[in-house]
Structures are given as structure tokens and as C-alpha cells.
Amino acid sequence: MSKVYKIKQGLDIKLAGEAERTLTEFTATNVALKPTDFIGVFPKLLVQEGDIVKAGDPVFCDKAHPEVIFTSPVHGKVVEIVRGPKRILLEIKIELLNSKAFTEFGKANPSELRREEVISKMLQSGVWPMIRQRPYSVIANPEDNPGAIFISGFDTAPLAPDYDFIVHGQGDVFQTGIEALRKLTSGKVYLNLPDGTVNSKVLTNTKGVEINHFSGPHPAGNVGTQIARLRPINKGDIIWYLRPQEVIIIGRLFAEGKYNAERIIALTGSEVRMPRYFKVPGGVGIKRLLAGNVNESNVRYISGNVLTGTRLDPNGFLGFYDSQITVIPEGNYHEFLGWSMPRFHKHSFSKSYFSWLTPRKRFVADTNLNGGVRALVMTGQFEQVFPFDIYPSQLLKSIIYNDIDEMEKLGIYEVDEEDFALCEYIDTSKTEIQSIVRQGLNSLRAEMS
Amino acid sequence: MKALRKFLDNIKPHVQPGGKFEKFHSTFDAFETFLFVPDTVTHKGSHIRDAIDLKRTMSVVVIALIPALLFGMYNVGYWHFASLGKEVTFMQTFIFGFFKVLPLVIVSYVSGLGVEFIFAQIRGHEVNEGFLVSGMLIPLVMPVDVPLWMVAVATIFAVTIGKEAFGGTGMNIFNPALLARAFIFFAYPAKITGDYIWTAGLSGGTGIVDGFSGATPLGLASAGQMDKIPAINELLLGFIPGSIGETSKIAILIGAVILLVTGIGSWRIMLSGLLGGLIMTLIFNAAGANAYMELSPMTQILMGSFLFGIVFMATDPVTAAQTKRGKWIYGFLVGMFAIMIRVFNPAYPEGTMLAILLMNAFAPLIDHYVIEANISKRLKRATKASNL
Numbered sequence: 001m002s003k004v005y006k007i008k009q010g011l012d013i014k015l016a017g018e019a020e021r022t023l024t025e026f027t028a029t030n031v032a033l034k035p036t037d038f039i040g041v042f043p044k045l046l047v048q049e050g051d052i053v054k055a056g057d058p059v060f061c062d063k064a065h066p067e068v069i070f071t072s073p074v075h076g077k078v079v080e081i082v083r084g085p086k087r088i089l090l091e092i093k094i095e096l097l098n099s100k101a102f103t104e105f106g107k108a109n110p111s112e113l114r115r116e117e118v119i120s121k122m123l124q125s126g127v128w129p130m131i132r133q134r135p136y137s138v139i140a141n142p143e144d145n146p147g148a149i150f151i152s153g154f155d156t157a158p159l160a161p162d163y164d165f166i167v168h169g170q171g172d173v174f175q176t177g178i179e180a181l182r183k184l185t186s187g188k189v190y191l192n193l194p195d196g197t198v199n200s201k202v203l204t205n206t207k208g209v210e211i212n213h214f215s216g217p218h219p220a221g222n223v224g225t226q227i228a229r230l231r232p233i234n235k236g237d238i239i240w241y242l243r244p245q246e247v248i249i250i251g252r253l254f255a256e257g258k259y260n261a262e263r264i265i266a267l268t269g270s271e272v273r274m275p276r277y278f279k280v281p282g283g284v285g286i287k288r289l290l291a292g293n294v295n296e297s298n299v300r301y302i303s304g305n306v307l308t309g310t311r312l313d314p315n316g317f318l319g320f321y322d323s324q325i326t327v328i329p330e331g332n333y334h335e336f337l338g339w340s341m342p343r344f345h346k347h348s349f350s351k352s353y354f355s356w357l358t359p360r361k362r363f364v365a366d367t368n369l370n371g372g373v374r375a376l377v378m379t380g381q382f383e384q385v386f387p388f389d390i391y392p393s394q395l396l397k398s399i400i401y402n403d404i405d406e407m408e409k410l411g412i413y414e415v416d417e418e419d420f421a422l423c424e425y426i427d428t429s430k431t432e433i434q435s436i437v438r439q440g441l442n443s444l445r446a447e448m449s
Numbered sequence: 450m451k452a453l454r455k456f457l458d459n460i461k462p463h464v465q466p467g468g469k470f471e472k473f474h475s476t477f478d479a480f481e482t483f484l485f486v487p488d489t490v491t492h493k494g495s496h497i498r499d500a501i502d503l504k505r506t507m508s509v510v511v512i513a514l515i516p517a518l519l520f521g522m523y524n525v526g527y528w529h530f531a532s533l534g535k536e537v538t539f540m541q542t543f544i545f546g547f548f549k550v551l552p553l554v555i556v557s558y559v560s561g562l563g564v565e566f567i568f569a570q571i572r573g574h575e576v577n578e579g580f581l582v583s584g585m586l587i588p589l590v591m592p593v594d595v596p597l598w599m600v601a602v603a604t605i606f607a608v609t610i611g612k613e614a615f616g617g618t619g620m621n622i623f624n625p626a627l628l629a630r631a632f633i634f635f636a637y638p639a640k641i642t643g644d645y646i647w648t649a650g651l652s653g654g655t656g657i658v659d660g661f662s663g664a665t666p667l668g669l670a671s672a673g674q675m676d677k678i679p680a681i682n683e684l685l686l687g688f689i690p691g692s693i694g695e696t697s698k699i700a701i702l703i704g705a706v707i708l709l710v711t712g713i714g715s716w717r718i719m720l721s722g723l724l725g726g727l728i729m730t731l732i733f734n735a736a737g738a739n740a741y742m743e744l745s746p747m748t749q750i751l752m753g754s755f756l757f758g759i760v761f762m763a764t765d766p767v768t769a770a771q772t773k774r775g776k777w778i779y780g781f782l783v784g785m786f787a788i789m790i791r792v793f794n795p796a797y798p799e800g801t802m803l804a805i806l807l808m809n810a811f812a813p814l815i816d817h818y819v820i821e822a823n824i825s826k827r828l829k830r831a832t833k834a835s836n837l
Contacts, residue, residue, distance in 0.1 A: 013497075158497075232830065234827075234830060234831035234834050234835070235831060236835075237834075300490075300496060302496055306495065306496045306497045307495045307496070307497075308494075308495070309496065311496070326496075328496065328497065330490055331488070331490050331491075332488045332490050333488050334454060334485040334486065334487070334488050335485060335486040336450045336453075336454075336484065336485055337483075337484060337485070337486075338485070338486035339486055339502055339504040339505045339508070340504075340505075340508060343500055346500035347499070347500065348499050348500040348501050349499050349501070350499070350501045350506075350711060350712050350713065351710055351711045351712055352501055352505050352506065352509045352711040352712075352713060353500050353501070353505070355500070365497040366497070367490040367491045367496050367497060368486070368488070368489070368490060368491075368498070369487070369489040369490060369491055369498050370486065370498050370499065370500050370501070370502055371486065371487075371498075371501070371502020371503065371504065371505075372482055372487060372489070372502065372503075372575050373575070374502075374503045374575070374577055374578070374618070374619075375577060375617060375618050375619030375620065376619050377503060377506075377577075377579065377618060377619045377766055377767055378506065378713075378766050379715075379766045379767075379769070379771040380715060380717075380766070380771070380773065380776070383773060389823065389826070389827075390823075391772060391820055391823060393771060394771075394772075394816075394820055409824045409827070409828075410820075410823075410824065411823075411827055417494070421494070421495050424494050424495045424498075425495045425497065425498060425499055426499045426501070427498075427499070428499075428501050428502060428503055428506055429503065429619075430498065430502065432492075432493050432494050433494065434493065434494035434495065435493045435494055
């Protein structure tokens with residue numbers, strides 16, 4: 001029952017620095033776990049500086065759900081625990097040892113296990129946090145029975161990695177991962193793929209899932225967009241979601257009996273000299289990875305894509321859920337009368353600058369805000385990049401005046417900040433829309449618990 | 450440019466909070482960001498942002514208004530010399546109009562921006578660019594002979610009571626430029642109606658050639674002199690008396706194209722407004738109770754400020770309906786009411802201004818019902834899912 005869903009509203013931002021489809025093995029020396037990657041988790045530390053951990057050994061857990069543990073992606077030594085203001089836990093840095101030792105969790109065929117056995121294996125090994133839930137986009141609660149599990153098999157964000165390339169040759173573990181996921185829901189597992197492009201057989205040949213195709217501009221590849229078309233979330237619904245690389249890591253757990261958090265990431269952006277793919281351990285330190293391959297002065301390092309990624313400092317680490325690192329120039333410069341110029345070189349969704357005459361051009365985008373923060377004046381713009389049956393401005397306003405009832409009525413359960421990223425990008429008033437959406441989700445979640 | 454930047458950087462510390470001239474913080478800010486796009490970078494959320502900002506948006510609208518302004522200037526000179534029966538060159542005509550219209554533009558900008566700067570300073574905001582458009586619209590919807598002090602008073606009223614009292618740019622209910630016009634319309638009706646004020650110098654009344662009337666097409670229509678209404682091509686080209694910006698439909702259409710291509714003006718409102726006007730006229734044609742009702746749709750659409758209002762005033766994003774469906778309804782009703790008021794109410798020869806202000810008041814209600822429909826659809830879906 002495969003169908004093509006056409007997404008009409010959206011925007012593909014074409015940027016310079018797409019990763020070339022070549023894979024380089026990278027020997028990492030350090031990684032880190034960042035509790036800040038996990039929304040709503042209050043970390044409880046389980047290691048001390050100086051401890052030796054094997055891949056799969058617990059590092060910290062969630063205070064509210066102690067069964068949800070976060071484990072080391074590598075065999076190494078805990079060298080530093082970095083805390084921020086109010087002693088908030090920021091990073092647990094681990095330096096790799098020469099040997100590769102894994103904690104053994106035992107091989108198993110997930111289709112022969114009971115649901116509880118699958119869950120407990122995933123919890124113990126630390127792969128559980130790979131599964132997140134809508135609404136709220138937080139780590140799934142192992143006690144819930146989700147209505148469905150969604151996997152978006154492609155990414156349409158600017159310079160996004162090509163999952164077709166990433167999953168190549170990993171079909172068996174991917175299928176094993178799917179088998180495990182099928183145990184977790186009484187509903188369906190949905191795998192959503194792009195329309196038209198030739199896929200490596202890995203994703204199209206997946207069994208036991210419902211495959212649907214999506215065409216159109218970004219955010220066609222966002223799981224939120226896909227859920228809204230296939231199984232829109234109502235109040236009380238829970239849907240779990242993850243990306244193909246996470247499925248593969250779960251598959252490896254059952255096929256090999258160990259937590260092997262290796263993933264393939266795309267190194268992208270206009271400031272990268274040779275943008276390409278790397279095989280790295282989860283949470284890898286970017287400094288050595290990027291050494292000699294970027295123009296280092298005045299750039300911004302981002303874990304993830306330019307729309308939703310997290311800012312990293314030059315010694316930072318890859319985010320838990322990210323398969324991409326982007327490096328773009330900082331925009332801390334004054335532009336003389338810039339707002340009145342033709343600006344052939346600056347991308348804009350509106351046609352008020354002349355850059356729209358070159359739709360195929362790949363732009364070098366920097367981090368300048370391109371204007372000052374203003375009151376919300378323009379209307380009807382968000383709707384053009386927001387493929388939901390939701391009134392985005394009205395929902396945002398209900399969050400700003402913090403009316404929980406109104407947020408529910410206007411459909412906040414169906415969205416998260418990622419779905420609003422394009423609205424934030426095109427916003428004339430330079431409002432921090434993603435923060436507003438997160439604030440709404442957080443107050444809703446606090447209200448519900 | 451570097452010297453200028455250095456100059457600004459030197460002043461900056463003095464106008465920051467705590468500095469000697471901190472009172473001028475907002476004012477400095479407005480000028481600085483006018484000259485240089487700030488070096489602010491993104492902190493949260495999306496790391497890159499679209500090149501568009503409010504300055505660009507508003508300046509595109511101002512550019513779209515320029516054809517109407519230039520033609521308006523020429524037309525002012527044209528009618529002035531026509532009333533005197535003098536033959537003059539093109540440049541003389543334009544220059545006369547230029548110096549007649551320029552003071553109106555200056556007074557409107559100075560008084561409006563003055564209020565904006567004061568409020569921005571009191572509130573600690575940056576100055577919003579919204580008035581750049583209002584300040585240009587106000588002179589364009591005025592008759593040329595309106596006293597300057599009246600424009601100043603009307604502008605200050607419109608910005609203070611119509612906009613800042615509601616919270617400033619983005620929060621106002623009524624279009625500020627129309628509010629300024631309505632203020633004069635109701636406070637000093639003699640200065641904005643009748644046959645004399647549309648031609649510069651006509652109210653003075655010396656040296657006027659015999660038989661020159663100066664009546665606008667709408668004035669003629671409401672007086673029942675249908676045979677004197679100019680032909681379609683004259684209405685289209687705009688060599689007719691009227692408010693400064695409204696007469697040339699060609700100039701307005703150029704502006705409309707600019708707004709539509711850049712996507713800054715809502716095509717839904719423009720199209721539905723036009724449809725609303727046409728359908729109302731056709732209904733009147735069918736009824737045919739008097740001569741005004743029998744005017745052809747083309748004449749109705751091209752007379753008065755109907756097109757100017759639909760293109761530049763009804764599309765104001767803040768005061769129009771905000772939802773897609775709401776925009777269709779809002780625009781359609783603006784068009785219908787503009788023609789209806791004009792035909793039915795002899796006291797108001799021009800219906801567009803009142804129609805838009807009326808629909809400004811109803812826009813939130815229209816949006817409310819459109820959004821309610823979305824909400825009940827969502828609730829139905831939820832009930833259906835839970836019954837499965």
C-alpha cells in the first residue's frame with residue numbers, strides 16, 4: 001500500500017558545501033555525551049573522572065526514569081566532567097583507549113523475543129534514547145504503547161546527509177532493527193521514502209513496514225510533516241520516531257550483541273574545504289575531525305543542519321541524534337545600506353531581492369540576522385512553508401500568551417520546533433520562533449504531568 | 450563608508466543606556482540600522498536567516514507607490530494650469546506639482562515619524578518601519594489643497610490614537626493612513642469634499658477660466674451628471690481631478706505588479722476586492738433603480754480611489770484578515786461595500802475609505818470564524834479516532 005504524498009508548502013534552501021559521496025574512516029581519539037541533547041532529562045551521573053568504561057557501560061541516567069540509561073559509545077577513560085552555571089551537566093568527555101572493548105548484551109533474534117525482553121535489552125545497552133516520541137519530541141517512555149512508529153528515510157534540510165548513501169551495505173542490520181521496533185508497537189511501523197530518486201535496495205526492500213513516498217520541498221523529509229499526512233496526532237496519541245542510523249544501531253545490538261554507536265556523518269558547509277562523509281563513533285569530538293579541512297577564522301560550527309542544529313565551539317562534540325556537521329561563516333559584519341541593495345548573493349524566500357533570478361545557485365549563507373527584531377507585521381508567509389493543517393501565527397501567539405487550551409485547540413500536539421524552522425528562517429520580524437514553540441511544548445508537558 | 454562606520458562607533462557609547470545621551474538611544478539606533486545592517490548574529494534556533502527584513506519589505510511598498518506619487522505630482526500641475534487656462538511645458542507642469550506635493554509628504558513623514566520616535570524611546574523599542582509606508586500613503590490620499598497643519602494634526606492623531614494606543618506597529622486595528630484621512634473627513638469635511646479642493650489654487654478662485662468645474666468623477670456621479678463622467682481611457686490614464694495618488698490607474702497597476710511579484714502584497718485580497726466590486730456593480734446594473742446604479746462596471750472600478758484602496762490600503766497585513774480564507778472574504782466585502790456606500794450614500798461620494806475601515810474592524814471576527822472551523826475539524830478528527 002505505497003502511496004505518494006505531495007508536499008506543496010516548503011522551501012529548499014540551496015547552500016554551497018554539499019558532501020561528496022565518498023566515505024572516509026576516521027580514527028577518533030575523544031568523544032563526549034552531552035545530557036543537553038536530551039530534552040526534559042535530568043541527568044544523574046554514574047561515573048567519575050578517571051573511570052574506564054567499555055562501549056555500552058552506563059555513564060548517566062535520567063532521574064525521573066532511572067531505567068533510561070545513557071551509555072558510553074566507546075571504550076575509553078572518563079577524562080573530564082564539564083558543568084555549566086548552576087552545576088548543570090554539560091559534557092562527559094571520554095578519551096578513547098587503543099583497544100575496542102564492548103560490554104556483551106548477547107545476540108538475539110528480536111522476532112523471537114517478547115516485547116519486554118526487547119525493551120529491557122534496549123534499555124540496558126543505552127540504545128533506548130534513540131527512540132523519541134511525539135508530542136514533545138522527548139525520549140520515549142518504555143511504559144507507553146505507541147500508536148505507530150515512524151522512520152523518515154530521507155532528509156530534505158539544507159545540505160542534509162543522503163541516507164541512501166549512508167545505509168548502503170547495512171541492509172541486514174537495518175532489517176533486524178525494524179524487527180525489534182515492530183515488537184514495540186501494536187500499530188504499524190512506517191518507513192517514509194523520497195519519491196522518484198533511485199534508492200539503494202536497502203530501504204525499499206525493508207519488510208514488515210508500511211512504505212510511503214513523499215515528494216516536494218523541505219520539510220517533506222521531516223517526520224512531523226509525514227506524521228501529519230499519515231496519522232495526525234490527536235490529544236492523548238503517542239507516536240515514536242527515529243532515523244535510519246538509529247535503526248541500524250538498534251539492529252547491531254541484536255545482531256552483534258553489543259552497543260556499537262558508530263555512525264556515518266556528512267561534513268558539510270561552505271567553509272569546509274572537502275565536504276564528504278566520515279565514519280565516526282557517536283559523540284565524536286570535531287576538532288581533529290575537521291583539522292586542516294576548514295577555513296578556521298570566524299566560522300560557526302553546527303552539529304546538525306543550519307536550520308535546527310546546535311551551535312558547537314571548535315572543541316565541541318557531535319550531538320546524539322545528528323548525522324551532519326555544518327560549518328558556515330559567521331555574519332558579524334556591518335553591511336552598508338544592505339537592506340536597500342539588490343543582494344544577488346543573499347538567499348531570500350521573498351522575491352524582494354534579485355537573488356530569486358538564480359534559483360539554481362548555491363548560496364553561501366552566514367549567520368547574520370539580516371535585520372532587527374520587530375513586531376510581527378507580515379501575514380500569510382509562514383503558511384507557504386508550513387505543510388500542516390494548522391494556523392502557525394495563531395498557534396505561536398497562543399504560546400506567547402501561554403493559553404494551554406488554545407494551544408491544544410490550534411494543534412500544538414502535531415508539531416515541534418523542527419517543523420517551525422522554515423518559518424523562523426523566512427520570518428521578516430526575526431522572531432525566535434523555534435524557542436517559542438519549545439517553550440509552548442514545555443509548558444504543555446509540565447501541565448500534563 | 451569606513452569613516453562613517455567609525456563615526457557611528459564613536460558616538461555609540463554615548464547613546465547606550467548609561468551614556469550621556471541615552472535618551473536618544475532609539476533615535477540613534479534607527480539611523481544606525483538605516484545606514485548599516487546590524488552585525489547581530491543568530492543565537493537560538495535557525496543559524497541562517499532570510500535576507501528579508503521589515504526595512505526591505507516597507508521600502509518595496511514605498512517603491513510601489515512611487516509611480517502613483519510621480520504621476521500625482523504631474524497631475525496636480527496639469528489641473529492647476531488647466532484651471533487657469535495657461536499652456537505650459539511638461540517640466541513646468543511637473544515642477545509646479547512637485548513643489549505642491551512635496552510639503553505634504555514632508556509634513557506627513559516628520560509628524561508621523563516624530564511620534565514614532567518618541568514612543569520607541571519611551572517603550573525602549575527599536576523604531577518600527579511601518580510608518581515609512583503610512584507616511585507615503587497619507588499625502589497620496591489627500592486633496593492637494595488640504596492645509597498642511599491639518600495633515601500634521603491628522604497624522605499625529607492617526608499614529609497616536611490609531612496605532613501607538615493599541616501597542617504600536619503590528620497591533621493596530623485600523624489602517625493609520627486611512628484613519629488620518631477619516632480624521633480630516635469628519636473633522637473638517639469642507640477641506641476634503643466638494644469640487645474646489647482637488648485642484649491647486651481653485652479654492653482661492655482668482656483667474657479661473659469660465660466654466661472650469663474641478664469636480665471629480667465621483668462628485669459628478671453623485672450629483673447625477675453621468676454624461677460628464679470622463680471616458681474610460683481618461684479614467685485609466687488619470688488626467689482627472691482627485692486625491693493626489695488615486696487618479697492614474699496605470700501607475701497603481703505598476704505598483705500592484707511590484708507588490709505581487711515580490712509577494713509582499715496579498716494577491717488574494719486584491720483579486721477578491723476586485724471581484725467584490727465587480728459583482729456589486731453587476732447587481733446594481735441588474736437592479737437599475739437609478740442612473741448611478743446603471744454605470745458600467747469598468748467605470749465604477751476606475752472611478753475614485755477604488756483601485757488605490759484595494760491595492761495599497763486593503764492589503765495592509767496588520768489590519769487585514771490574516772488567514773487565507775479570511776483574506777478572500779475580507780477583500781470581497783471591501784470591494785462590495787466600497788461600491789455600495791458610494792452608490793447609496795450621497796453624503797460620502799467616496800466609499801472605499803469607509804469600506805476598508807469598516808472591514809478593518811471586522812477582520813478579526815472573520816479570522817475568528819475561519820480558525821474556529823479549523824479547530825472543530827481537529828476536534829472531529831480526534832472524536833472519530835477515539836471511536837475506532
